[in-house]
Amino acid sequence: MDITVKITKENKDGSADAIVRFDKLGLEVLVQWGLIAMLKEGLNEYATSDQVKERASLAPIKTAKGRKPATKKKPLAKKAK
Numbered sequence: 628m629d630i631t632v633k634i635t636k637e638n639k640d641g642s643a644d645a646i647v648r649f650d651k652l653g654l655e656v657l658v659q660w661g662l663i664a665m666l667k668e669g670l671n672e673y674a675t676s677d678q679v680k681e682r683a684s685l686a687p688i689k690t691a692k693g694r695k696p697a698t699k700k701k702p703l704a705k706k707a708k
Contacts, residue, residue, distance in 0.1 A: 628652040 630653040636644040649657060674682070 628656060630657065 629648075629650045631648045633646045633648075634643050635646055638644070671679075
């Protein structure tokens with residue numbers, strides 16, 4: 628996986644212009660994490676106060692370190708007729 632960020636210009640307001648390059652696997656990881664972040668943000672934005680309290684009482688979900696990102700599965704072999 629290859630994800631490279633090159634800052635091309637730093638702006639006065641603290642932001643920056645950048646070029647982001649990535650390979651196919653890097654794109655997959657960026658999209659997966661981006662979708663997860665958007666879903667979490669949407670859930671938090673529209674949650675009722677009871678739902679927020681319920682989530683706060685739940686234990687955090689642990690993820691395995693070094694987990695490989697999802698990859699395409701090999702197509703199943705066609706059955707002979």
